[in-house]
Amino acid sequence: xxxxxxxxxxxxxxxxxxxxxxxxxxELSVTVYRAPFRAAGSINLDGLAGFALVSEVRNVHLxxxxxxxxxxxxxxxxxxxxxxxxxxxPGVIEKNREGxxxxxxxxxxxxxxxxxxxxxxxxxxxxxxxLDGSLLSDxxxxxxxxxxxxxxxxxxxxxxxxxxxxxxxxxxxxPVLSVLVRSAEASTRTVTLSYxxxxxxxxxxxxxxxxxxxxxxxxxxxxxxxxxxxxGFPSAQTQVVAGRVNRENxxxxxxxxGGPILAECWPRGSTSDSSSIPRYLLxxxxxxxxxxxxxxxxxxxxxxxxxxxxVTAARNVxxxxxxxxxxxxxxxxTTVASRQSKQVRLMDRLGIPxxxxxxxxxxxxxxxxxxxxxxxxxxxxxxxxxLGLPLPSGHIAVFxxxxxxxxxxxxxxIKDRAVDEDVEIDLGDSPDVQVTVERETATAGPARTQEHxxxxxxxxxxxxxxDFELRLRMPAGGRVVHADHPVGNKNxxxxxxxxxxxxxxxxxxxxxxxxxx
Amino acid sequence: MDxxxxxxxxxxxxxSSGGPAIAADRTVSVTIYNDNLALVQDRRDxxxxxxRQRLEFQDVSAxxxxxxxxxxxxxxxxxxxxxxxxxxxxxxLMEKAVGQEVTIVRVNPATGAETREQAxxxxxxxxxxxxxxxxxxxxxxDGLPVRVIFDKVPDNLRAHPTLSVTVxxxxxxxxxxxxxxxxxxxxxxxDYVALYSESDGKIDVQGWVTLTNSSGVTYxxxxxxxxxxxPTQVDGGSPNRYRGPQPRTTLQxxxxxxxxxxxxxxxxxxxxxxxxxIANLQTKQVSFLDVHGVPAEHGYEFxxxxxxxxxxxxxxxxxxxFSTSAHAGLGDQLPAGILRFYMRDKHGDPQFIxxxxxxxxxxxxxxxxxxxxxxxxxVRAVVDKRxxxxxxxxxxxxxxxLSNALPRPVTVKLLQQGLWGDSRITAExxxxxxxxxxxxxxxxxxxxxxxxxxxxxxxxxx
Numbered sequence: 021x022x023x024x025x026x027x028x029x030x031x032x033x034x035x036x037x038x039x040x041x042x043x044x045x046x047e048l049s050v051t052v053y054r055a056p057f058r059a060a061g062s063i064n065l066d067g068l069a070g071f072a073l074v075s076e077v078r079n080v081h082l083x084x085x086x087x088x089x090x091x092x093x094x095x096x097x098x099x100x101x102x103x104x105x106x107x108x109x110p111g112v113i114e115k116n117r118e119g120x121x122x123x124x125x126x127x128x129x130x131x132x133x134x135x136x137x138x139x140x141x142x143x144x145x146x147x148x149x150x151l152d153g154s155l156l157s158d159x160x161x162x163x164x165x166x167x168x169x170x171x172x173x174x175x176x177x178x179x180x181x182x183x184x185x186x187x188x189x190x191x192x193x194x195p196v197l198s199v200l201v202r203s204a205e206a207s208t209r210t211v212t213l214s215y216x217x218x219x220x221x222x223x224x225x226x227x228x229x230x231x232x233x234x235x236x237x238x239x240x241x242x243x244x245x246x247x248x249x250x251x252g253f254p255s256a257q258t259q260v261v262a263g264r265v266n267r268e269n270x271x272x273x274x275x276x277x278g279g280p281i282l283a284e285c286w287p288r289g290s291t292s293d294s295s296s297i298p299r300y301l302l303x304x305x306x307x308x309x310x311x312x313x314x315x316x317x318x319x320x321x322x323x324x325x326x327x328x329x330x331v332t333a334a335r336n337v338x339x340x341x342x343x344x345x346x347x348x349x350x351x352x353x354t355t356v357a358s359r360q361s362k363q364v365r366l367m368d369r370l371g372i373p374x375x376x377x378x379x380x381x382x383x384x385x386x387x388x389x390x391x392x393x394x395x396x397x398x399x400x401x402x403x404x405x406x407l408g409l410p411l412p413s414g415h416i417a418v419f420x421x422x423x424x425x426x427x428x429x430x431x432x433x434i435k436d437r438a439v440d441e442d443v444e445i446d447l448g449d450s451p452d453v454q455v456t457v458e459r460e461t462a463t464a465g466p467a468r469t470q471e472h473x474x475x476x477x478x479x480x481x482x483x484x485x486x487d488f489e490l491r492l493r494m495p496a497g498g499r500v501v502h503a504d505h506p507v508g509n510k511n512x513x514x515x516x517x518x519x520x521x522x523x524x525x526x527x528x529x530x531x532x533x534x535x536x537x
Numbered sequence: 538m539d540x541x542x543x544x545x546x547x548x549x550x551x552x553s554s555g556g557p558a559i560a561a562d563r564t565v566s567v568t569i570y571n572d573n574l575a576l577v578q579d580r581r582d583x584x585x586x587x588x589r590q591r592l593e594f595q596d597v598s599a600x601x602x603x604x605x606x607x608x609x610x611x612x613x614x615x616x617x618x619x620x621x622x623x624x625x626x627x628x629x630l631m632e633k634a635v636g637q638e639v640t641i642v643r644v645n646p647a648t649g650a651e652t653r654e655q656a657x658x659x660x661x662x663x664x665x666x667x668x669x670x671x672x673x674x675x676x677x678x679d680g681l682p683v684r685v686i687f688d689k690v691p692d693n694l695r696a697h698p699t700l701s702v703t704v705x706x707x708x709x710x711x712x713x714x715x716x717x718x719x720x721x722x723x724x725x726x727x728d729y730v731a732l733y734s735e736s737d738g739k740i741d742v743q744g745w746v747t748l749t750n751s752s753g754v755t756y757x758x759x760x761x762x763x764x765x766x767x768p769t770q771v772d773g774g775s776p777n778r779y780r781g782p783q784p785r786t787t788l789q790x791x792x793x794x795x796x797x798x799x800x801x802x803x804x805x806x807x808x809x810x811x812x813x814x815i816a817n818l819q820t821k822q823v824s825f826l827d828v829h830g831v832p833a834e835h836g837y838e839f840x841x842x843x844x845x846x847x848x849x850x851x852x853x854x855x856x857x858x859f860s861t862s863a864h865a866g867l868g869d870q871l872p873a874g875i876l877r878f879y880m881r882d883k884h885g886d887p888q889f890i891x892x893x894x895x896x897x898x899x900x901x902x903x904x905x906x907x908x909x910x911x912x913x914x915x916v917r918a919v920v921d922k923r924x925x926x927x928x929x930x931x932x933x934x935x936x937x938x939l940s941n942a943l944p945r946p947v948t949v950k951l952l953q954q955g956l957w958g959d960s961r962i963t964a965e966x967x968x969x970x971x972x973x974x975x976x977x978x979x980x981x982x983x984x985x986x987x988x989x990x991x992x993x994x995x996x997x998x999x
Contacts, residue, residue, distance in 0.1 A: 051888055073889045100820040101728045101747045102877060112824065113811065119818030132696055144649040157696035159624035170640065170686035173627030178682035179644060216889060264852065265891035265909035268875050276818050286631035289664030290678045343735065343880045343890045344855040344911035410912060438913045438942040440986070441850065496923040511848055512921045535925045
């Protein structure tokens with residue numbers, strides 16, 4: 021009856037399918053997308069939160085009948101549910117990704133209940149002793165085994181002990197994607213595998229250089245893309261996509277990367293222990309195990325340090341429209357190596373006219389002591405201003421030139437800017453321009469209103485006239501009833517556009533009214 | 538080697554009935570529901586000896602809900618059912634040896650010579666205390682190597698949690714029995730791939746069921762049935778009137794068509810065509826849908842919350858909508874899952890353009906899915922003025938500035954939400970429709986590389 025059982029298993033088990041390995045990729049394409057939640061700013065090499073679409077073209081020789089086609093060397097961050105395989109015959113039965121990886125503990129788990137060889141080395145003579153036995157349990161990190169002598173626990177005796185295994189139990193080092201396919205006839209095919217993979221990211225890094233007269237700037241930018249996966253993509257067609265794409269919080273298919281053999285023992289307290297902390301938790305058979313444990317318990321599996329930052333020669337990426345997104349194509353094939361960040365030129369524009377605008381954003385009716393004004397550079401993303409191209413989000417560093425030397429002024433983040441949008445680059449606070457607010461009077465008006473008279477003083481210690489924008493925040497229903505300067509409006513809030521004279525000051529008085537609540 | 542491995546697997550999968558293990562002919566059926574729940578029916582031959590007998594099932598799901606386990610076989614009666622989770626570890630092994638004899642082997646570190654002694658375990662509290670002859674010693678207190686050898690594994694210590702059933706059998710003999718139980722750790726969902734063609738406004742859609750198993754065991758050659766639906770009671774939500782901002786609904790119109798798929802009550806059934814092995818921690822995908830050339834519409838949508846005002850323009854959402862009807866649609870009901878959209882780039886290679894979750898969708902429905910933000914189509918909503926008209930009456934002057942950097946005109950569906958209670962639009966630059974009492978909708982056309990402005994005056998009681 022046992023033979024009948026076995027025959028049945030062999031006949032129907034999918035393990036009966038021939039294992040066929042696809043060739044390594046002959047053609048690769050990597051499209052990198054930004055972290056969907058990051059509206060602005062650079063990438064973080066320690067936690068790449070974007071993703072990529074990887075397409076691999078591979079050659080396959082399929083025999084007739086049932087075969088299990090294995091794709092090895094896919095990115096470790098693969099989202100298996102997103103995998104698409106094209107170019108196969110119609111009889112695709114299923115796609116699988118095994119989640120159990122080869123590790124010391126997985127080896128123990130796979131050998132449970134099966135024969136195993138115990139290897140015990142005599143510390144004095146160095147003579148190894150081999151004993152046949154079987155593994156009984158690996159529960160809760162402890163290992164119990166049986167030999168002809170009886171039942172023992174691994175590494176509790178103080179002798180050097182380990183197991184010697186006969187096979188790896190079908191486990192692989194990296195996640196392997198496989199396709200079960202039934203083919204009517206033998207054929208050689210070109211198969212394309214596409215999948216989304218995590219642990220990639222990209223952002224734009226802009227460098228603005230202000231001219232010495234401060235009236236124009238030069239703007240250059242890099243696309244900085246990074247691959248945090250343990251797999252590299254040699255000579256790949258590389259693209260990056262700008263714009264926010266929707267990502268659902270898809271459940272991550274569970275993956276068991278395994279761990280070391282812990283070999284927990286019984287309580288190992290001794291007569292000299294003074295503390296009640298179970299020391300055995302900290303004792304390991306040898307120093308190497310302890311180090312491994314230290315590494316394992318370290319917060320998250322931090323990727324190994326990025327190996328290199330490589331700068332590709334300045335040939336700009338080519339932009340094209342992809343639905344409602346922008347796709348940038350790296351002009352020639354490039355290698356997106358494992359744990360590498362790479363920079364490709366995005367753009368270079370010279371002599372962009374800019375306006376330097378100082379400003380303050382104040383609560384309309386509250387006194388405030390002296391505070392520095394805010395400075396920004398303003399331009400428009402159009403051809404008249406030597407721009408007029410989509411500006412993907414990222415980080416910008418603003419430099420000024422002073423007697424031939426370059427000087428960093430400010431760094432900030434910028435968001436996606438479409439063509440014809442206004443562009444404002446933050447330059448931080450300017451101590452030369454100070455703003456102070458004094459509330460002169462506060463009275464209750466007729467018809468349940470509140471009235472305030474407020475004076476704002478702006479001082480300018482710079483040797484040139486400056487453009488200044490004073491913007492007010494008010495409670496609902498509030499308005500400016502009188503002012504000694506013309507009042508404008510920006511996004512529903514009162515705005516004074518002023519010119520403050522060089523080495524001078526200016527005072528603005530206004531009266532507000534709002535309903536008493 | 539493969540054959541050898543399979544024999545071992547065959548033995549492991551057997552029922553052990555106290556004494557000799559019996560290899561069993563076995564059929565496993567797995568019915569998987571959407572919300573991390575599965576019904577496992579495990580049919581095998583068991584050897585009934587007649588009389589009282591304990592049957593152990595070691596290869597059940599590690600996450601089995603033991604209270605749902607039921608064993609059914611002819612001519613047996615069940616006395617009791619136990620789920621033992623006392624696991625075999627070195628510490629437990631030593632603990633259960635308290636009061637019993639073990640063999641200790643001392644190894645001389647200088648010569649390597651072994652000395653064997655019998656010892657009685659007195660205690661394992663913090664450290665192991667042994668009685669050797671008339672001497673009391675602490676195990677390995679001096680740090681020198683000492684092996685401890687136990688005679689046997691205590692009865693109820695096992696490598697895995699184990700279900701055991703004590704039965705009284707009628708006549709002796711081998712007969713088929715079915716063990717059924719519920720277990721979490723098995724689940725499935727659908728994953729869809731949609732390739733949108735911009736030139737003719739059509740999509741090709743493929744659907745895959747994605748099955749995941751984290752239940753701790755492998756189900757060999759299981760007959761697998763997937764059920765679209767959640768049989769467990771879900772929280773119905775609070776009956777309060779205010780429920781906060783509702784998430785964007787993907788289902789625009791619920792369908793009323795019936796498909797040819799098998800049903801169970803109100804659930805749809807998706808049987809897999811052939812038995813499959815669901816390995817532990819495996820992700821498995823099987824195709825269930827492949828439709829080409831379904832018309833799809835692409836549009837833009839922007840939702841503004843009540844008094845929502847923004848300093849910088851915000852991107853409109855990029856929307857794709859299509860039908861699941863048998864006429865000019867996908868022609869199938871869709872189990873819940875994630876739909877990923879792709880579009881070909883200028884080189885003709887498919888590129889990912891975003892994804893959206895869909896709920897269980899009946900056939901004949903209209904779906905409208907947001908794939909992400911449009912880079913070039915933006916809206917800036919501004920509350921220009923808030924005026925108090927009376928004690929509780931307010932007037933809000935809204936302005937919506939729409940911009941389009943695309944070389945073609947677009948239409949943006951602009952939604953103003955939060956018009957609760959007695960709210961009315963007293964003036965507007967373009968006629969709105971009221972989708973519901975709370976939401977006004979405008980379809981605003983923005984010229985190619987141009988701008989449009991929409992204004993509305995809204996009177997509210999708050």
